[in-house]
Amino acid sequence: xxxxxxxxxxxxxxxxxxxxxxxxxxxxxxxxxxxxxxxxxxxxxxxxxxxxxxxxxxxxxxxxxxxxxxxxxxxxxxxxxxxxxxxxxxxxxxxxxxxxxxxxxxxxxxxxxxxxxxxxxxxxxxxxxxxxxxxxxxxxxxxxxxxx
Amino acid sequence: xxxxxxxxxxxxxxxxxxxxxxxxxxxxxxxxxxxxxxxxxxxxxxxxxxxxxxxxxxxxxxxxxxxxxxxxxxxxxxxxxxxxxxxxxxxxxxxxxxxxxxxxxxxxxxxxxxxxxxxxxxxxxxxxxxxxxxxxxxxxxxxxxxxx
Amino acid sequence: xxxxxxxxxxxxxxxxxxxxxxxxxxxxxxxxxxxxxxxxxxxxxxxxxxxxxxxxxxxxxxxxxxxxxxxxxxxxxxxxxxxxxxxxxxxxxxxxxxxxxxxxxxxxxxxxxxxxxxxxxxxxxxxxxxxxxxxxxxxxxxxxxxxx
Numbered sequence: 001x002x003x004x005x006x007x008x009x010x011x012x013x014x015x016x017x018x019x020x021x022x023x024x025x026x027x028x029x030x031x032x033x034x035x036x037x038x039x040x041x042x043x044x045x046x047x048x049x050x051x052x053x054x055x056x057x058x059x060x061x062x063x064x065x066x067x068x069x070x071x072x073x074x075x076x077x078x079x080x081x082x083x084x085x086x087x088x089x090x091x092x093x094x095x096x097x098x099x100x101x102x103x104x105x106x107x108x109x110x111x112x113x114x115x116x117x118x119x120x121x122x123x124x125x126x127x128x129x130x131x132x133x134x135x136x137x138x139x140x141x142x143x144x145x146x147x148x
Numbered sequence: 149x150x151x152x153x154x155x156x157x158x159x160x161x162x163x164x165x166x167x168x169x170x171x172x173x174x175x176x177x178x179x180x181x182x183x184x185x186x187x188x189x190x191x192x193x194x195x196x197x198x199x200x201x202x203x204x205x206x207x208x209x210x211x212x213x214x215x216x217x218x219x220x221x222x223x224x225x226x227x228x229x230x231x232x233x234x235x236x237x238x239x240x241x242x243x244x245x246x247x248x249x250x251x252x253x254x255x256x257x258x259x260x261x262x263x264x265x266x267x268x269x270x271x272x273x274x275x276x277x278x279x280x281x282x283x284x285x286x287x288x289x290x291x292x293x294x295x296x
Numbered sequence: 297x298x299x300x301x302x303x304x305x306x307x308x309x310x311x312x313x314x315x316x317x318x319x320x321x322x323x324x325x326x327x328x329x330x331x332x333x334x335x336x337x338x339x340x341x342x343x344x345x346x347x348x349x350x351x352x353x354x355x356x357x358x359x360x361x362x363x364x365x366x367x368x369x370x371x372x373x374x375x376x377x378x379x380x381x382x383x384x385x386x387x388x389x390x391x392x393x394x395x396x397x398x399x400x401x402x403x404x405x406x407x408x409x410x411x412x413x414x415x416x417x418x419x420x421x422x423x424x425x426x427x428x429x430x431x432x433x434x435x436x437x438x439x440x441x442x443x444x
């Protein structure tokens with residue numbers, strides 16, 4: 001399985017990754033672990049799931065986060081083939097208190113990782129509901145990759 | 149201290165662990181770290197702590213999560229003696245905004261780990277309040293073990 | 297860059313760190329990673345940001361958390377020069393649902409780490425809004441350091 005090839009087949013457009021000069025950076029590598037900062041979807045996905053967005057819209061927002069994190073991994077490593085596996089995902093959904101389908105939302109993130117990395121894309125995960133998110137984002141997802 | 153023996157002494161019944169074929173899996177090992185997916189209690193523990201459940205009921209729900217995570221560690225390792233130590237716990241409580249006793253709830257998880265692993269069961273932790281949790285679970289806890 | 301010297305120059309007073317005898321401990325080291333428990337600010341910083349505290353007051357509360365975590369790192373390592381870099385921060389803000397400036401709050405934590413550790417203080421991060429926090433704390437921050 002070649003994740004670079006897979007990204008092309010899926011027609012994913014990986015956005016530019018800006019490192020900037022702030023304390024917060026998109027990734028840090030320590031040993032064989034690559035820690036990625038939480039990623040929110042692009043514009044037009046703001047609001048609370050269960051009120052402003054449906055579960056399906058949340059799924060698409062989470063898929064957007066996965067595209068963003070693939071871009072970060074590519075910027076960090078140069079080649080997605082250097083990802084050995086996806087280790088751990090924390091999927092955070094901006095949801096109303098009575099919302100219960102956080103896993104179905106975060107599947108938008110998880111499913112894309114498995115489309116791209118196959119068996120190595122499967123991961124440990126928590127998918128949970130937040131009280132609020134930056135800029136009223138509907139979803140934010142952080143992830144740890146094991147890398148070569 | 150033999151954690152397998154301790155599980156027997158405490159009369160804990162470790163539930164079956166299903167791996168399934170989904171992107172989400174119960175654990176991922178990377179090097180000597182074993183990352184476990186967030187675990188919720190069994191049925192009958194739903195609701196918000198501070199409204200639907202008391203702190204003490206939350207404590208019992210968190211203890212349920214610990215039993216579930218012991219089952220995952222056993223499935224991953226074959227023998228709980230292969231756990232070198234508990235490293236880090238993220239304890240997430242489904243709570244009303246005015247709830248303040250998240251640590252007392254998550255102690256239900258932490259106390260059981262120390263009962264089973266002794267000194268090696270002590271861990272770094274955050275115990276915090278979520279806006280909502282999957283299936284209206286009252287508690288969800290993820291954990292990292294260091295393993296042989 | 298000497299972080300010990302920097303702490304002095306900034307006039308930071310690192311509080312005492314109590315390890316105690318509870319399941320929860322302030323830090324766990326595993327390999328070259330030092331996991332620190334979530335830290336809340338000192339007294340007088342309680343409440344929800346966006347209602348009881350302004351973003352600027354939240355920033356100061358997050359800075360307090362950083363001072364607390366520096367104290368933990370110093371207690372763990374004996375000398376802050378043994379920190380190789382800051383790896384990952386999870387910044388949790390006790391906020392009302394409509395609050396959107398979690399990053400600006402957690403910058404109080406991140407900025408101080410960069411003041412003390414320079415380039416090595418930059419880190420991967422999520423800054424998110426919680427439904428509630430222990431003791432009605434306004435902010436809680438956990439962090440992973442890479443150490444010698």
